[in-house]
Amino acid sequence: MAHAFPYTEIACPCTLNVSAADSARRTSVSVPQATDDDEEQTFNPHSPRANFSLYSPNDLLYCDDCHTIRCPRCWIEEIQVWYCPSCLFEIPGSAVKSDAEPAQLAGPFIQTCPYCSWTSLDAGIQFATSNHISDQLLKLRKPRSQEQNSDEAGVKAIVQGQDAPPILTLSHEAHFSNLTSFYKTLLNDAPTLNPYAVFAASPGASAYSSPSNLARIITMYSASPSKNPQKKVLPLREALTSAEGLALLPPPASLGSETEIIARMRETGYFDTASLEQQREAPINYEKRFHLGKDALWPVATLLRTRRTRRCSTCRHILSKPETKQGITKYRIKLLASEHILRFMLRPLNLPLISASGLLKPHSTILYVLVVRNPLFNPVKVTLATPSTTPGKVESRVTILCPDFTVGASGEGVGNEVWDDALRSSTSSSRQTSSALSASGHEGRHTSGVGFEDRVPEAGKVWERGRNWVSVVLEIVPGSLNPPSIPLSFETLSIRQDQSGTANAVPGAMREDSETIGEDDEEAVLKIPVLVRMEWDADAGAEGPEAGHKGEVAKEKRELAFWSVFCIGRIGA
Amino acid sequence: MTSRSSDASKKSSLLPASKPTLSEKAQFTGSHAVNIGEGAIIHPHARIRAEGGDVMIGKHSMLYERALVGTVDGGDVTIGEYVNIETGAVVEAKSVGDGTTVEVNAVVGKSAVLGRWCKVAPLERVEAGEVLEDFTVVYGDGQRRTDKTTKEHKEIRDLKKEAQIKAVQVISTMIPNFSAKWES
Ligand SMILES: [Zn+2]
Ligand SMILES: [Zn+2]
Ligand SMILES: [Zn+2]
Numbered sequence: 001m002a003h004a005f006p007y008t009e010i011a012c013p014c015t016l017n018v019s020a021a022d023s024a025r026r027t028s029v030s031v032p033q034a035t036d037d038d039e040e041q042t043f044n045p046h047s048p049r050a051n052f053s054l055y056s057p058n059d060l061l062y063c064d065d066c067h068t069i070r071c072p073r074c075w076i077e078e079i080q081v082w083y084c085p086s087c088l089f090e091i092p093g094s095a096v097k098s099d100a101e102p103a104q105l106a107g108p109f110i111q112t113c114p115y116c117s118w119t120s121l122d123a124g125i126q127f128a129t130s131n132h133i134s135d136q137l138l139k140l141r142k143p144r145s146q147e148q149n150s151d152e153a154g155v156k157a158i159v160q161g162q163d164a165p166p167i168l169t170l171s172h173e174a175h176f177s178n179l180t181s182f183y184k185t186l187l188n189d190a191p192t193l194n195p196y197a198v199f200a201a202s203p204g205a206s207a208y209s210s211p212s213n214l215a216r217i218i219t220m221y222s223a224s225p226s227k228n229p230q231k232k233v234l235p236l237r238e239a240l241t242s243a244e245g246l247a248l249l250p251p252p253a254s255l256g257s258e259t260e261i262i263a264r265m266r267e268t269g270y271f272d273t274a275s276l277e278q279q280r281e282a283p284i285n286y287e288k289r290f291h292l293g294k295d296a297l298w299p300v301a302t303l304l305r306t307r308r309t310r311r312c313s314t315c316r317h318i319l320s321k322p323e324t325k326q327g328i329t330k331y332r333i334k335l336l337a338s339e340h341i342l343r344f345m346l347r348p349l350n351l352p353l354i355s356a357s358g359l360l361k362p363h364s365t366i367l368y369v370l371v372v373r374n375p376l377f378n379p380v381k382v383t384l385a386t387p388s389t390t391p392g393k394v395e396s397r398v399t400i401l402c403p404d405f406t407v408g409a410s411g412e413g414v415g416n417e418v419w420d421d422a423l424r425s426s427t428s429s430s431r432q433t434s435s436a437l438s439a440s441g442h443e444g445r446h447t448s449g450v451g452f453e454d455r456v457p458e459a460g461k462v463w464e465r466g467r468n469w470v471s472v473v474l475e476i477v478p479g480s481l482n483p484p485s486i487p488l489s490f491e492t493l494s495i496r497q498d499q500s501g502t503a504n505a506v507p508g509a510m511r512e513d514s515e516t517i518g519e520d521d522e523e524a525v526l527k528i529p530v531l532v533r534m535e536w537d538a539d540a541g542a543e544g545p546e547a548g549h550k551g552e553v554a555k556e557k558r559e560l561a562f563w564s565v566f567c568i569g570r571i572g573a
Numbered sequence: 574m575t576s577r578s579s580d581a582s583k584k585s586s587l588l589p590a591s592k593p594t595l596s597e598k599a600q601f602t603g604s605h606a607v608n609i610g611e612g613a614i615i616h617p618h619a620r621i622r623a624e625g626g627d628v629m630i631g632k633h634s635m636l637y638e639r640a641l642v643g644t645v646d647g648g649d650v651t652i653g654e655y656v657n658i659e660t661g662a663v664v665e666a667k668s669v670g671d672g673t674t675v676e677v678n679a680v681v682g683k684s685a686v687l688g689r690w691c692k693v694a695p696l697e698r699v700e701a702g703e704v705l706e707d708f709t710v711v712y713g714d715g716q717r718r719t720d721k722t723t724k725e726h727k728e729i730r731d732l733k734k735e736a737q738i739k740a741v742q743v744i745s746t747m748i749p750n751f752s753a754k755w756e757s
Contacts, residue, residue: 112722116712117692119722121729271716 003056005358005569006346006368010060010337011043012071013562015053043563045527046392054565057344060337061319063312067558069337070312075319077308083326085305090326096304105130111299120299134301141173141284141298172284179245186236338375342382342407342534345371346566349457349473359519359572360526362480367457368568370400373469374407376536381406382470383533390479393523394571397477400530401459410468478526478571481517519573526568533561593630594744597751603628603643610634610654612741614748619658631656631671633734633741640664647683655737659695666699670707672723672733679711690723690730 044050052073061070082091109127111120120126127136239246265273274297279285282300310319321333349367360366374380384403389395457463457473464471517523540556593609596617601607603623609615610632619636621628622643631654636642640658643650644665653671658664661678670689675681679693682701687693691705694712699705708724709717723729 110722115694116718117710117720117723121722121726268719269717271713272718 003567005567006348007567008057008344008346009045009054009565009567010057010069010341011050011053011563011565012055012060012069012074014071014074042387042391043529043531043565044391045529045565045567046523050565057338057341058336061310062335062337062340063315063317063319064335064340065315065317066312068560069341069562070319074313075310076313077310079306080309080322081307081324082304083307084302086302088326091304123298125299137299172286175242175245175247176283178243179239182239182244183236340375341560341562342380342532343373343375344564344566345373346474346568347371357572358569360478360569362478362571365475365477368474368476369463369471370474370566371469371471372407375410375468376538377409378536378538379406379409380534380536383535384472385531385533386528390526390528392527393517394479394481394526396479396526396528396571398528399475400472401457401475402462402472405462405470405472407470408466408468474528474566476526476528476568481519481524481571481573519570524571526571528566528568530564530566531561532564533559535559592750592752594748594750595752595754596748597754599636605649612738612745614741614744616640616748626650628652633737634658635741635744637662644683653689655734657737662693665701672730690720692720
């Protein structure tokens with residue numbers, strides 16, 4: 001990831017529910033005693049699944065109707081406007097769907113590039129009307145590919161050696177249909193090998209129509225794979241001949257010999273050959289590197305870009321809406337999650353313990369200051385919970401010295417806040433000045449090593465406190481990448497948890513496999529999952545700057561819980 | 574068709590066969606002859622420099638704003654018919670063939686020879702002395718290609734000529750014509 005350590009990520013609660021319910025279902029067959037309590041299940045930031053649930057706080061939105069975080073999986077997008085990426089011309093939705101701009105002049109028409117003077121006539125293409133270009137192109141394309149196929153049934157043989165089957169060259173369309181039918185027959189022939197074949201082979205027909213299919217589906221869902229050992233699923237074989245859809249890369253024989261190609265290039269110049277970008281623009285043009293003349297590059301429609309409105313998938317509330325005006329990239333509405341949930345910032349309290357390489361040293365305690373900032377206009381009661389050892393292959397020990405505290409309400413705007421801090425610092429000690437600065441993130445590195453040598457973090461006590469922020473200390477003992485190979489059991493786990501307060505508890509995994517983890521491994525990154533619970537009294541009915549002024553406003557209890565992941569750094573070997 | 578004057582400053586002279594459209598704000602310098610064809614248009618702030626030799630502009634050709642045609646010491650410049658020298662382009666070529674377009678801010682060096690129906694895309698260069706065959710397109714930072722459509726289809730060439738005549742007709746109604754001022 002491109003982030004610089006330390007950084008924080010947030011798992012959208014929606015993804016958490018999915019994965020928790022899902023894993024519960026999966027484990028319920030093999031491990032009946034698995035817990036049903038979803039929330040107690042620790043979020044594992046190293047699991048492959050986590051990739052799909054973790055987001056940077058700035059990428060998340062917030063639904064202020066449902067009062068929860070929204071991520072790309074739980075918002076829906078609506079296309080607001082289509083536009084051309086080259087000229088930014090906006091195309092009305094009706095025109096996009098119907099391509100029905102009325103034809104005005106009588107044809108024939110050709111397409112021409114006003115820059116390089118290429119025209120569709122170079123590829124032998126003329127249009128009868130000036131609209132429905134894609135349709136016309138498709139119609140023009142069909143007879144051509146048939147024509148190509150009809151001469152000698154569309155094939156020319158390249159002899160590949162004596163025993164090998166001849167490799168035939170086909171038009172793009174014939175190649176595609178051969179390959180499609182090859183895969184279909186493959187799936188039909190081997191339905192027992194692949195339980196999903198029934199869906200793949202007959203997308204149109206109902207999968208439940210035949211009794212045998214139904215029986216197969218029932219077995220798929222009723223039996224756990226481990227209890228009902230099946231034949232190993234064989235990998236599907238690939239196409240071997242061009243009748244099955246195999247295409248070889250060397251230029252088709254229709255182009256002529258290499259010397260012919262060279263002679264043609266000498267005549268027309270290198271620049272008249274198709275560029276790689278042009279070849280890749282569409283499969284039709286894939287083999288057109290050295291084609292010149294009539295059947296050269298086929299025109300490909302420009303894909304339009306869109307601007308989208310995002311809505312909450314639960315209540316349809318608009319979460320973000322771009323400005324409709326052309327060329328403005330601002331949003332008219334954008335409910336950022338970071339303006340509705342706590343913001344976290346981490347900085348090391350004692351820099352010297354991080355080695356010069358920037359890697360964390362296993363088994364040596366480091367202290368991090370976690371600054372929790374409240375963007376809401378009401379005080380928030382915060383509870384932070386983290387497993388005493390981090391999940392994953394490398395078990396690091398983590399203690400949040402003060403997991404329960406209340407953060408004050410945010411003022412109206414940043415200006416006020418800065419003013420507040422300035423006032424405070426002029427009346428109190430210089431130590432607090434530096435703390436205020438470090439809390440706002442500007443000089444954290446500078447002050448952390450200097451100002452606090454005399455202070456010792458205490459359990460249960462907030463480290464520092466500002467008007468709408470609180471900082472607490474995290475004690476972290478990075479685990480080792482080479483753990484001792486002691487089998488892990490529930491007993492050792494519980495013992496270790498009991499001892500977790502004492503300094504000499506041995507961190508590091510006790511696992512059966514003594515596999516070593518490399519420094520570049522994803523598991524070598526120290527990631528701390530923290531369950532954050534926010535509780536506050538919101539002004540009923542309204543939230544944001546317009547609320548919270550007039551004396552007695554009805555209050556409403558609110559609660560929000562989500563997993564956050566603190567990514568501290570890489571552990572050295 | 575051609576006349577000469579010894580006035581070396583702003584006033585060279587010309588004798589159009591039929592009236593071209595010359596803006597009052599067009600600039601003419603040099604003592605050599607300038608010959609402008611029927612239906613041609615010299616836009617405001619276009620410059621014709623007849624210092625190094627004669628300048629001839631063919632029928633139905635256009636010189637746009639701040640375009641410069643001619644040389645200080647490079648000899649005659651002959652621009653063909655149906656030619657467009659776009660805004661800010663500099664043409665010191667020996668000759669430019671019929672139907673050719675030199676686009677915005679493109680540069681054609683001294684004694685270059687451009688064939689018929691060529692196109693020099695915006696900001697492209699044709700070096701001094703270079704010869705472009707008919708139907709050559711200079712584009713994409715020095716690439717060259719042949720405009721096959723125009724080459725192989727006479728009807729396209731005719732359409733282009735027709736369009737140019739129409740454009741010239743429309744524009745000539747919009748630019749106050751001071752050609753009388755330059756006649757001699
Ligand atoms: Zn909602
Ligand atoms: Zn979500
Ligand atoms: Zn082009």
